[in-house]
Amino acid sequence: MQIQNEVSLKSYNTFGIDVKAQKFVEVTQIADLQQLLAQTTEPILILGGGSNILFTQNFEGLVIKIKLKGIEVIQENEDFVWLEVAAGEVWHELVLYCVAQGYGGIENLSLIPGTVGAAPMQNIGAYGVEIREVLEQVQAIHRNTGEIHTFNNESCNFGYRESIFKNIHKDQYVITGVTLKLSKKPTFNTSYGAIQDTLKANKVETLSLKAISDAVCQIRSSKLPNPAEIGNAGSFFKNPVIPQSQFEALQKRFPNIVGYPLPEAQVKVPAGWLIENSGWKGKRFGNIGVHTRQALVLVNYGGGDGAAIRKLSQDIQASVLDKFGVEIKPEINIV
Ligand SMILES: Cc1cc2nc3c(=O)[nH]c(=O)nc-3n(C[C@H](O)[C@H](O)[C@H](O)COP(=O)(O)OP(=O)(O)OC[C@H]3O[C@@H](n4cnc5c(N)ncnc54)[C@H](O)[C@@H]3O)c2cc1C
Known part of the structure; x- marks a missing residue:
């Protein structure tokens, strides 16, 4: 070391x-x-x-x-396998390993950048699946006491891009590993239209973990800028959740507004739609800007300054609030 x-x-x-x-x-x-x-x-x-x-x-x-490494099967039966995975493993490599082994549950989360240890931090999710659906335990070290703690799924308090590690226990624990329960007899989640369309375009007749993973990779590569080419951190903001009554009032003023109904009379509104319709999509300011195809993604074209990107994000927040009366909050961690 x-x-x-x-x-x-x-x-x-x-x-x-x-x-x-x-x-x-x-x-x-x-x-x-x-x-x-x-x-x-x-x-x-x-x-x-x-x-x-x-x-x-x-x-x-x-x-x-x-950079802690290791993937280990710690238990299995006819239906399930329990994997203990070290925090420094690359998430997408884990997905590919599981797909190859026939372990289902995280194939929709293909190609999400980053490490396994960060995955529970914001309960990573994509294409109708979140890590909380397969996560059994998080192993972590308390930063002050050095003690090793094990959190079960419930105690992680997972929510949309949220967990206890991002709020109540922020900066208190280092995650060293996770235990995932994956299915040997997977049920496939193709609820997203884009996945169905891509499977059809790929002429997939029999669903498989690989077919879904490939489709997700294909969709993501066509939609999101590759950080190896343009600096970015994926979605900069979370999608705001607003009361149904507020959504209906907005719908009267903006008939094209998009919203996904949630329980308890709430509606999730795509932050990308709000940003795009506030006029930010594709705007460039020197070497930083808002991506041309995806308004939710802020980009560094090269040599950009992080403080300037933060200022741009604040200007976007203010303008969305001004136009729609909706507060959008960053998903990413600003240091
Ligand atoms: C192109 C692109 C697309 C993306 N798409 C998605 C998506 O579809 N869905 C999604 O949910 N996310 C997405 N993301 C965001 C990102 O990939 C995830 O949040 C990922 O889990 C971050 O992992 P990381 O290892 O890079 O974390 P880092 O950026 O290194 O860290 C993130 C936070 O977690 C903390 N942290 C990291 N590791 C640990 C640890 N072991 N213990 C304690 N704290 C830790 C850090 O201090 C920091 O606060 C995308 C990002 C990009 C660039």
């Missing part, structure tokens, strides 16, 4: 923001992590793949990049 000084984080965040970490270390062993947590007095930032983070300044402290 080697602690380096003054390390550029440019290649460690998908926005490609060039800030420095005062100290930087990669951790491959839990014992090393515990030792670092016990010894370090300066601020600590835990980093996975850096795909859900916006750096707005240099980090004056220690950045710990989680």
Whole structure:
């Protein structure tokens, strides 16, 4: 374990923001992590793949990049398999492994960037599936006491892009691994029209985990900018949830507004629609901007400044609030 000084984080965040970490270390062993947590007095930032983070300044402290590895079958029966997966595994590689083994449950979450350890943080989700549906346990170390805690699904308090680790326990735990319960007799979730259309276009006659995973990869590659080409962190904002009555009032003023009904007379409104209809889609300001095809994604065309992206996000929030009276909140972690 080697602690380096003054390390550029440019290649460690998908926005490609060039800030420095005062100290930087990669951790491959839990014992090393515990030792670092016990010894370090300066601020600590835990980093996975850096795909859900916006750096707005240099980090004056220690950045710990989680590289704990391992995928292990810890239990199985005729119907299910329980996998213990270390936090530093790459999420999409885990998905591909599960697809190849015939373990169903996370194929709709193909191609989400980042690490396994960050996945429960915001209860990653896509195409009608969230990690909470297959997550049995989260193993984590308390940052102050060094104790190892196990959280079951219920105690993670999962919500839409939310968990206990992102709110009540924010910055209190380092996730070291997760246990997933996956199905050996999968039921396929093709509820999203785009998946059905792609399967049809691909002439898939018999559904399989691979066919769904391939379709999801295809859809995502056509819709979302590739961070290797244009710096971004996926959806910058969460989709706001508003009361049905407010949605109906908006519908009178904006007949084309899109909304998805939720329980308890709530409606989820796509933040991308609100941003696009506030005139931001494709707007470029020097080397940062709003993506040309997906208004929910803010981008760094190269050499962009994180603080400027934060300011742009605040301007977008203010303009959406002004036009629609709806508050949109960032999904990503701003540091
Ligand atoms: C092109 C693109 C598309 C995306 N699409 C989706 C999508 O469809 N659905 C979705 O849900 N997300 C999506 N995301 C967001 C992102 O991929 C996920 O949030 C992912 O889980 C982040 O993983 P990471 O390892 O990169 O986390 P990081 O960005 O490294 O960290 C995110 C946060 O978690 C903390 N953290 C990271 N690892 C740990 C750990 N082991 N213990 C404790 N805290 C930790 C960090 O401190 C930070 O606060 C997308 C991002 C991009 C760039």
